[in-house]
Amino acid sequence: MTIFLLAAATLIIGYLIYGKIVEKIFSINEKAVTPAIAKCDNVDFMTLPTWRVFLIQFLNIAGLGPVFGAILGALYGPVALLWIVFGSIFAGGVHDYFAGMISVRNGGQSLVPLVEKYLGSKVKTVFLIFMVFFLLLLGSVFAMSPAQMLANLSQTPFVWWIIIIFGYYFLATLLPIDKIIGRFYPLFALLLIGVSIAMIIVLFCSNQAFYPNLTLDNLHPKGLPIFPLMFVTIACGALSGFHATQSPLMARCLTNEKYGRPIFYGAMITEGIVALIWATLGTAFYQGSEGLNAVISQSGPGGVVSGVAKGYLGSIGGILAILSVVLLSITSGDTAFRSARLTIGDYWKKDSKSLKKRLFISIIVLSGGIAMSFFDLTTIWLYFGWANQCLATITLWMASFYLYREHKPYWLTLLPAGFMSSVCVTYIMYDKIGFRLPLNWSVLTGVTIALVLVIYFIVKHKK
Numbered sequence: 001m002t003i004f005l006l007a008a009a010t011l012i013i014g015y016l017i018y019g020k021i022v023e024k025i026f027s028i029n030e031k032a033v034t035p036a037i038a039k040c041d042n043v044d045f046m047t048l049p050t051w052r053v054f055l056i057q058f059l060n061i062a063g064l065g066p067v068f069g070a071i072l073g074a075l076y077g078p079v080a081l082l083w084i085v086f087g088s089i090f091a092g093g094v095h096d097y098f099a100g101m102i103s104v105r106n107g108g109q110s111l112v113p114l115v116e117k118y119l120g121s122k123v124k125t126v127f128l129i130f131m132v133f134f135l136l137l138l139g140s141v142f143a144m145s146p147a148q149m150l151a152n153l154s155q156t157p158f159v160w161w162i163i164i165i166f167g168y169y170f171l172a173t174l175l176p177i178d179k180i181i182g183r184f185y186p187l188f189a190l191l192l193i194g195v196s197i198a199m200i201i202v203l204f205c206s207n208q209a210f211y212p213n214l215t216l217d218n219l220h221p222k223g224l225p226i227f228p229l230m231f232v233t234i235a236c237g238a239l240s241g242f243h244a245t246q247s248p249l250m251a252r253c254l255t256n257e258k259y260g261r262p263i264f265y266g267a268m269i270t271e272g273i274v275a276l277i278w279a280t281l282g283t284a285f286y287q288g289s290e291g292l293n294a295v296i297s298q299s300g301p302g303g304v305v306s307g308v309a310k311g312y313l314g315s316i317g318g319i320l321a322i323l324s325v326v327l328l329s330i331t332s333g334d335t336a337f338r339s340a341r342l343t344i345g346d347y348w349k350k351d352s353k354s355l356k357k358r359l360f361i362s363i364i365v366l367s368g369g370i371a372m373s374f375f376d377l378t379t380i381w382l383y384f385g386w387a388n389q390c391l392a393t394i395t396l397w398m399a400s401f402y403l404y405r406e407h408k409p410y411w412l413t414l415l416p417a418g419f420m421s422s423v424c425v426t427y428i429m430y431d432k433i434g435f436r437l438p439l440n441w442s443v444l445t446g447v448t449i450a451l452v453l454v455i456y457f458i459v460k461h462k463k
Helices: 002-026 050-062 065-076 079-105 111-119 121-154 158-174 181-205 229-233 242-251 257-285 289-348 355-372 377-405 411-430 439-462
Strands: none
Touching (some): 002 257, 002 411, 050 181, 050 257, 050 289, 065 079, 065 229, 065 257, 065 289, 079 242, 079 257, 111 121, 111 242, 111 289, 111 377, 121 158, 121 242, 121 289, 121 355, 121 377, 158 289, 158 355, 181 257, 181 289, 229 377, 229 411, 242 289, 242 377, 257 289, 377 411, 411 439
16 A cells, blocks of 8 residues: 555656656746647637646547556566656656647647658658558557447447447547537546546555565566566556657647646646556456456456456446446547548648548548458557557657757656667567567667667767
8 A cells, every 4th residue: 555655646746846847948938829829720729728638638648558558567566666657757748748848839730740840851751651550550449449348348249339439430530629529528537537546445445455466576477578568568657659649639729838737747647647556456456466367368458447347346336437448448549540630631731620621531541440440459459569659769759859959958858768769679679579589689689779879869969
């Protein structure tokens, strides 16, 4: 219990102290006119109340990551808490803040034109293809998982739920942001937060040990290495490239730059707390990695969610908890497709105010998503995890170039950029989706390439 409270308190203190440092280095301008006002089109650009923007941002970035990713990360033992806490403070929060605020400073642009501006035009088309493919991949994952959970819950065919979810995706992608997303997402976000808090309160009142094996040793039942696998498995609960695609959506609704810290950095810290809760619930309910792994092997992370929710909240409360996770996934899936629509629109320089143009691009992205939704979910998830952290790494490098151009301390983003470069390279060298090299050679390659990139960046800019 003490460890959990200490971890949660560290996240909050991180927001109050390190978040303020991040904001000071960025140098906000409270008198600046934001894109929501300067480019208001009542479709994607419009002002929304700050509390509403915060809850939408939190729900958009959350997805399945802080639940499924945290549960899978808990297999490594309490060491996972370190990445959730310090990753959220020093990497995830920094990443999300700069992705959102750099967009605010550049007229609410999506990630592709920002990468072109700060990393060079040569990467523009390649990055566009990677970005759109990634968003379609993610949207498909966030449709398949809840569709399967709803099919199991209602004993109805999986394909029916896929049709219903994609029908909803079409409306949410096409309509102005205040019609569905701005109206209902704050309520869904409060449901997720409320259910998560309710379950951790039940755990507090029980006699169960929060962490049966309180050690920093690797407890993974299959002996999988902590580095780099854990840093890819726990994504949205600590650092996620998907967030860089979502922050520009809310950058178009921000009324003042002073709200950037609570909305972008604060939403990431809130997500870190949710991830902390679910990692703890999975470990405590199944009494360690072995019990947790047995359930995951049989019914996946969704089975863990169902078992934990019903075990702590009963049948009715359990259904509410499952539905909150389903909504969490669906609401991130639709904003993934919306972000894909905006990304393509920015690349083609299409005015999103035109319903005809929005409809054309929406049909393209949703058709691709539907096609992907019939692939094997397990295989898709493996590639998604690595691609997600690659995107986060690219965003952190972009932010480093931004800080350099602005003559500001770029170590703030350079350090996590270098670390995540080593994670991504090591992962693709070691994992079965990559080159399958021995772990020691993979780590040596990843660390060497990361150091070369960091040294090159520093030397180049000192000259």
